[in-house]
Amino acid sequence: MLFKIAWRNIWRSRTRSFVVIGSIIVGVWAVISLLSFSSGISSSYVNSTIQNELSHIQIHHPEFLNEREIGLDIEDSQAILTKVKKTPNVKAASQRTVSIGMVSSSKGARGVMIMGVDPEEEDQVTNLKSNIKEGNYFGSKKRNPILISKRMAEKLQVKMRQKVVLNFQDKNNDITAGAFRIAGIYSTGNNTFDEFRVYVRRSDMNRLMGEENLAHEIAIFLNEPRELEMTAGALKTISPNLAVQTYKEISPEINLFESQLQISAAIFMTIVMLALIFGIINTMLMAVLERYRELGMLMSIGMNKSRIFFMIVYETIMLGIIALPFGLAAGYVTVRWLNKKGIDLSAYGEGMQEFGFSQIVYPDLQSEYYLQLALAVVITAVLASLYPAWKAIKLKPVEAIRKI
Amino acid sequence: MAVIKTQNVTKVYNPDTIPVHALNGINIEITQGEFTAIVGPSGSGKTTLLNIIGGLDNPTDGYIEVGGQDISKLSDNELIEFRKNNIGFVFQAYNLIPVMTAKENVEFVMLLQNRPQAERDQRVKELMEAVGIGDKMDKRPSQLSGGQQQRVAVARALAPKPHFILADEPTANLDSKSTANLLDIMADLNQKENITFVFSTHDQRVIDRARRVITIDDGLVISDETR
Numbered sequence: 001m002l003f004k005i006a007w008r009n010i011w012r013s014r015t016r017s018f019v020v021i022g023s024i025i026v027g028v029w030a031v032i033s034l035l036s037f038s039s040g041i042s043s044s045y046v047n048s049t050i051q052n053e054l055s056h057i058q059i060h061h062p063e064f065l066n067e068r069e070i071g072l073d074i075e076d077s078q079a080i081l082t083k084v085k086k087t088p089n090v091k092a093a094s095q096r097t098v099s100i101g102m103v104s105s106s107k108g109a110r111g112v113m114i115m116g117v118d119p120e121e122e123d124q125v126t127n128l129k130s131n132i133k134e135g136n137y138f139g140s141k142k143r144n145p146i147l148i149s150k151r152m153a154e155k156l157q158v159k160m161r162q163k164v165v166l167n168f169q170d171k172n173n174d175i176t177a178g179a180f181r182i183a184g185i186y187s188t189g190n191n192t193f194d195e196f197r198v199y200v201r202r203s204d205m206n207r208l209m210g211e212e213n214l215a216h217e218i219a220i221f222l223n224e225p226r227e228l229e230m231t232a233g234a235l236k237t238i239s240p241n242l243a244v245q246t247y248k249e250i251s252p253e254i255n256l257f258e259s260q261l262q263i264s265a266a267i268f269m270t271i272v273m274l275a276l277i278f279g280i281i282n283t284m285l286m287a288v289l290e291r292y293r294e295l296g297m298l299m300s301i302g303m304n305k306s307r308i309f310f311m312i313v314y315e316t317i318m319l320g321i322i323a324l325p326f327g328l329a330a331g332y333v334t335v336r337w338l339n340k341k342g343i344d345l346s347a348y349g350e351g352m353q354e355f356g357f358s359q360i361v362y363p364d365l366q367s368e369y370y371l372q373l374a375l376a377v378v379i380t381a382v383l384a385s386l387y388p389a390w391k392a393i394k395l396k397p398v399e400a401i402r403k404i
Numbered sequence: 405m406a407v408i409k410t411q412n413v414t415k416v417y418n419p420d421t422i423p424v425h426a427l428n429g430i431n432i433e434i435t436q437g438e439f440t441a442i443v444g445p446s447g448s449g450k451t452t453l454l455n456i457i458g459g460l461d462n463p464t465d466g467y468i469e470v471g472g473q474d475i476s477k478l479s480d481n482e483l484i485e486f487r488k489n490n491i492g493f494v495f496q497a498y499n500l501i502p503v504m505t506a507k508e509n510v511e512f513v514m515l516l517q518n519r520p521q522a523e524r525d526q527r528v529k530e531l532m533e534a535v536g537i538g539d540k541m542d543k544r545p546s547q548l549s550g551g552q553q554q555r556v557a558v559a560r561a562l563a564p565k566p567h568f569i570l571a572d573e574p575t576a577n578l579d580s581k582s583t584a585n586l587l588d589i590m591a592d593l594n595q596k597e598n599i600t601f602v603f604s605t606h607d608q609r610v611i612d613r614a615r616r617v618i619t620i621d622d623g624l625v626i627s628d629e630t631r
């Protein structure tokens with residue numbers, strides 16, 4: 001019965017109810033759109049870091065990431081690789097030889113991280129191959145090909161097929177040098193990353209190092225990234241003496257970044273909800289004051305305070321529940337549309353690229369957020385209804401009736 | 405048997421600022437089956453008296469017994485409960501819930517009492533026919549005339565079988581034809597079903613229909629005649 005009265009009461013003042021419903025719809029839509037945008041930025045950053053650089057999980061000698069010395073390699077890395085590939089949820093894995101060194105042309109020299117990769121396996125864990133803008137990805141059989149970034153090519157003033165020289169330490173801590181021919185020029189969109197990295201074949205690098213099977217790093221790409229921690233756990237049991245780390249552990253700024261976005265999302269959500277709360281309180285107070293005499297009559301003939309209270313609460317919740325599907329749907333459609341289209345941020349691209357963001361953001365939002373938002377709206381409605389409902393039960397029936 | 409008994413009931417509004425002595429010691433007794441008018445000029449205290457008898461307001465002093473129960477010291481919530489089960493109200497206007505049909509309005513208090521559906525349906529039908537609007541069951545109050553609305557209000561007041569019906573100037577907003585009509589129905593219910601009616605008025609045509617007339621002025625009973 002209370003539901004019936006509450007429902008009909010909503011439609012007494014249609015305009016007013018539609019204003020409330022409309023503002024909830026707009027609020028929900030705005031929150032979804034903004035969340036999807038920041039979530040799009042976040043995942044583009046995380047994804048590009050995973051795809052260009054880290055992959056999902058990496059295995060190293062426990063000291064390697066701190067010291068980066070040639071000797072801190074993975075013992076028996078080929079055997080470990082085989083076991084890793086058999087672990088559930090592992091899609092692909094690739095070994096790398098890593099060294100800090102110097103690349104020089106006739107025009108200049110720069111410090112770099114030299115990555116020795118196995119071309120075929122590497123292609124399954126990062127998208128280096130698709131980042132090639134000129135030339136090709138270790139296509140020719142010729143010796144000592146090297147991939148450098150576009151930015152590096154500019155700095156060293158070199159072009160395709162020209163030679164550069166790599167200097168780095170070999171196994172005996174002597175400096176070794178090798179001439180490499182530029183086979184491809186890549187660009188990931190992340191300038192900091194590009195400026196610091198060159199790729200060669202692991203076999204070429206190991207030959208110069210003087211140890212054929214050397215590997216410092218195994219990069220692992222997963223089928224189901226959501227099971228990251230579980231898979232990392234499984235990998236730890238395979239290689240108990242090595243450091244198995246997820247991309248979040250290797251790159252703590254990803255975590256920081258994600259939590260920062262979550263905080264700003266929560267702040268934004270709170271602001272919108274607060275605005276809605278005050279709007280709803282205002283409207284429901286008006287509805288209560290307008291029905292002062294009627295509420296007095298209801299109390300006179302025996303409707304008790306808790307029923308009056310809940311009637312007002314239900315009315316408010318109903319407004320929220322009517323608005324919710326429209327707000328969620330509007331938000332969903334907007335997100336799908338923006339996701340398909342992408343938002344071009346190239347106007348701000350210069351700055352963004354420095355930090356590893358891609359220029360086009362594809363907003364997206366996980367379904368959990370829709371649920372959270374639905375819950376938040378219902379809670380908002382309940383909170384907003386309390387004061388008007390309390391006002392309603394505070395009225396004295398005699399006074400209300402006197403006004404008749 | 406007395407259904408209503410007041411002893412030295414006084415009411416002072418705004419005792420702390422500008423006190424208004426609305427009732428100055430009312431002693432009346434109303435028995436089952438009466439058809440009684442409370443009469444007096446505007447401001448004499450009729451509404452105040454009816455509100456106190458009906459448990460809508462507490463007296464400043466004195467004692468009220470309704471159906472044998474002292475109600476002068478009940479809390480707000482106890483009073484609501486008491487009114488629901490014991491007293492039928494008909495006000496001057498705004499009696500009905502605008503979003504509900506005539507039938508739903510009559511049924512309302514019985515719903516608050518959690519009476520079973522079958523009982524409600526039968527009683528609503530019976531009462532709506534008794535007040536002559538059996539054909540207006542599904543009309544909203546706004547679709548009814550003032551007289552019809554007051555008849556729905558009478559049916560609503562009667563539905564939970566209260567001890568008595570209190571009506572504060574029930575005809576004040578009605579034309580003379582509707583007034584006569586409503587009084588016919590009330591008198592009829594009083595005679596046939598022995599329902600106690602207490603109503604206030606200052607309309608001579610209404611006073612003429614009452615069987616007992618209690619006149620008050622300045623918060624005091626100045627005459628009480630039964631005819």
Ligand SMILES: Nc1ncnc2c1ncn2[C@@H]1O[C@H](COP(=O)(O)OP(=O)(O)O)[C@@H](O)[C@H]1O
Pocket residue numbers: 402417418424425426444445446447448449450451452453
């Ligand atoms: N809430 C109130 N506050 C102050 N004075 C009131 C209030 N209600 C009624 N009064 C005063 O009490 C007296 C009796 O009023 P009322 O019972 O309404 O008389 P009636 O119904 O006979 O017109 C009047 O003088 C009126 O002004």
Ligand SMILES: [Mg+2]
Pocket residue numbers: 450451452
């Ligand atoms: Mg009055």
